[in-house]
Amino acid sequence: MKNKVQIFLTHLPDALDPKLERALVGTLSRVEQDRFDKIKSQQRRQQFLVGHLLLARLESIHKSLSHSGDVVAVAGFEHPVGIDVEKMEAREYQDQIAERMFAPEDLATYRNLDGPPKVRRFFELWTLHEARLKAGAAVGDKQWRTYQSEPKEGYMMSVVAKTDREFSCDLEWVIFDATWSDTDRA
Numbered sequence: 001m002k003n004k005v006q007i008f009l010t011h012l013p014d015a016l017d018p019k020l021e022r023a024l025v026g027t028l029s030r031v032e033q034d035r036f037d038k039i040k041s042q043q044r045r046q047q048f049l050v051g052h053l054l055l056a057r058l059e060s061i062h063k064s065l066s067h068s069g070d071v072v073a074v075a076g077f078e079h080p081v082g083i084d085v086e087k088m089e090a091r092e093y094q095d096q097i098a099e100r101m102f103a104p105e106d107l108a109t110y111r112n113l114d115g116p117p118k119v120r121r122f123f124e125l126w127t128l129h130e131a132r133l134k135a136g137a138a139v140g141d142k143q144w145r146t147y148q149s150e151p152k153e154g155y156m157m158s159v160v161a162k163t164d165r166e167f168s169c170d171l172e173w174v175i176f177d178a179t180w181s182d183t184d185r186a
Contacts, residue, residue, distance in 0.1 A: 007170065012046050059076065062076065085127065
C-alpha cells in the first residue's frame with residue numbers, strides 16, 4: 001500500500017436489526033462500548049457502530065473516521081492521515097465559523113461568494129480543516145498532501161496525509177444493510 005490511502009465509505013441503513021446491533025456492539029472494546037452506551041441519537045449510534053466496523057477492516061497503522069448524514073467514511077495510511085466528510089447544507093452559523101477558522105486568503109474568497117457556491121466553498125475549506133486536525137497536521141508543514149472529492153452528490157470529503165510526495169486514494173464503497181457480512185462490497 002505504498003503512498004496509497006485506503007478509504008472505505010458506506011451509506012447507513014434506515015435501521016439496524018437489533019440482533020445485528022448487539023453483534024456489532026460485541027466487537028467493540030470496553031471503552032468503545034462505554035462511549036456507545038452514552039450515545040442517545042439512533043443515527044449517531046449507527047454511525048459509531050458502522051464506523052468502528054469499517055475501521056477494523058483497514059490494514060493500516062494510521063486510521064481516521066468521519067460521518068455525516070447517511071455517509072460513514074474511514075481512511076487508513078502508512079503515515080498519519082485524517083478524513084472528514086460533510087453533508088453540504090447551509091448552516092446557521094456558517095459565516096461566523098468561517099470568520100474564526102479560515103485563513104485570511106481563504107476567507108477573502110469565501111466572502112465574495114453567494115448561494116450554493118458559497119456553501120460548497122465553506123465545506124471544501126471546513127472538511128480540509130477538520131481532516132488536518134484529525135491527522136495532526138501543522139499549518140505550513142510541507143510534508144502534508146491533500147485530496148478532495150464529492151463521493152456522493154451533496155457531500156464533500158477531504159483527506160490529509162503526511163507524505164513528502166503525491167498519494168493516491170483507493171476509494172471503495174461498502175454495501176451495508178441489515179444482512180451485512182464482511183464479504184459484501186460494492
